[in-house]
Amino acid sequence: MPGSGSGRERGAGARGTEAGSTSVGAARGRPRKAGRAAALSALAKVCGDVRPGEPEEGVLGVVPAIVAAPATVAEAAEVMRTAAGKGLAVVPRGAETRLDWGTPPDRCDLLLDTSRLDAVVEHAAGDLVATVQAGLGTDRLAEVLAEQGQRLALDFPLPGSTVGGTIAAAAAGPLRLLYGSPRDLVIGLTVIRADGRVARSGGKVVKNVAGYDLGRLFSGSYGTLGLIVEATFRLHPVPVARAYVTRAVPDAAGAREAVQAVLHSPTAPSALEVAAQGGGVVIGVLLEGVEAGVTARTAQITALLGADAKVGEEPPEWWGAYPDGTTLIDVTSPPAALPGLLAAVEETGPGASLTWSADGRGHVGLSSETTPGQAKDALERLRSLLIGAPHRGGAVVRYAPETVRAELDLWGPVPALSLMRRVKEQFDPEYRLSPGRFVGGL
Known part of the structure; x- marks a missing residue:
């Protein structure tokens, strides 16, 4: 199931202001005043940080009745158990970098803040494994791992994201070409189910829950299946050397030829990105490894892309970032569809932009000047190109x-x-976890 955001972006055009709206939808599903007071009192008995929600904490316009920030996994379990007893709808929140992804929740009785669950539980450097809590920032995690010359091989388009939010949104950057996404790097997960029970799978834990691989199941679940509280990751060494090779290409056909040349070469790039905006298209390749190997492979890539390719140790400005705009569309598009994808973005208008990774995932950004009708046309154009044979891709709006x-x-x-609904009903039969945030009202 695709993913549970843990936060909304600030300062991103219409997105930053909308989330705190007090429109009609802001009060939707909020418990009556007397019931809210009883729920607040019950939660205060099991959690040291509980308070009424504020308008600026709204999730896409839906203001939470109560906010709780547990400090331990045990405390979080008690909060979830109490919420179940009171029939409260629960929406998780991390660092608010993707809370505006998806659709507004039907209700938000309790906003569960994971920011205090921010510990590094264990870093077994010799085993290249780390267990951390969900509220830990990915920036901080990178600092801790770097002290031992290691990294979590996920690069993050939104700095400041939390571990839990990254997993729940299935978010990954250019490195996913070689290393995969969170579902590939999570080897163990601890979650709290809707009824407050703690469930674990993978990692150093033998027990699985109902036969599910929770790491894969919860990656991209949008907070609809349970509360992620801890994750165990497979780590990789920090490379000794890296080089970025970039080159502007003349058109969509040139971009496809360059991508195919690199992918069919023996250079084993860690990442390959294409960016397009304002009619210009540029390709970028990241090479990592030992210094001699990177030097030799860089020469090979330069020969493939052309003598005017640029080489540097630092990434280009656009590398790994979501394209500019107040509407973001996630596209699944194999390399064969790249020319059509570039043409579709260009047809949308001068304000449209694209970043695309050779693993087949990309993002289209639409500017604030894009009208609802133009956005609808652009989305239909993308789906017409990508859905079904031969590309079997898709397009999903992340925020707008x-x-x-x-x-x-x-x-x-x-x-x-229908399968996703059956899984939802097994994990959250009362539909209280991020209700309505995900596809089909899940």
């Missing part, structure tokens, strides 16, 4: 201003919806 979002089918067709 409220006026644009109201006109769009954010998720598009989801053939596995």
Whole structure:
């Protein structure tokens, strides 16, 4: 199931202001005043940081009745157990970098803040494994691992994201070409289920829950299956040397030829990105390893891309970032579809931009000047190109201003919806966890 955001971005056009809205939807599903007081009192008995929600803490306009910030896994379990007893709808929150992804929740009785669950539980450097709590910032995790010459091989388009939010949103950057996404690097997960029970799978823990691989199941679940509280990751050494090779290409055909040349070469790039904006297209390749090997492979890539390719130790400005704009569309598009994808973005207008990774995932950004009708046309154009044979891709709207979002089918067709619904009903039969945040009202 695709992913649970743990926060909304600040200062990102319409996104930053919309989340704190006090529109009609802000009060939707909030418990009555007397019931809210009873729930607040019950939660205060099991958690040291509980308070009424504030308008600026709204999740896409839906203001939480209560905010709780447990400091331990045990405390978080008690909060979830109490919420179940009171029938409260729970929405997790981390660092608020992706809380505006998806659709507004039907209710937000309790906003569960994971920011105090920020410990490094264990770093077994000799085993290249680390267990950390969900509220730990990925920036801080990178600092801790770097002290031992190691890293979590995920690069993060949004600095400041938390571990839990990154897993829940299945977020990854250019390095996913070689290392994969969170579902590939999580080897163990601890979650709290809707009824407050703690469940563990993978890692150093033998027990699985109902046969599920929780790491894969919760990657991209948008907070709809349970509260992620701890994760165990497979780590990799920090490379001794790295080089970025970039080159502007003349057109979509040139971009595809360059991508295919690199992918079919023996150079084993860690990442390969294409960026397009304002009619210009540029390709970038990241090489990592020992110094002599990187030097030799850089020469090979330069020969493939052309003598005017640029080589540097630092990434280009656009590397790994979401494209500019107040509407973000996540696209699944194999290399064969790249020319059509670039053409579709260009047809959308001068304000549209694209970043695409050779692993087949990319993002299209639409500017604040894009009208709801233009956004709808752009989304239909992308889906017409990508969905079905031969590309078997898709396009999902991650965020958009409220006026644009109201006109769009954010998720598009989801053939596995009935299966996803059965999984949801097994983990959260009362539909209290981030209700309505995900596809099909899950």
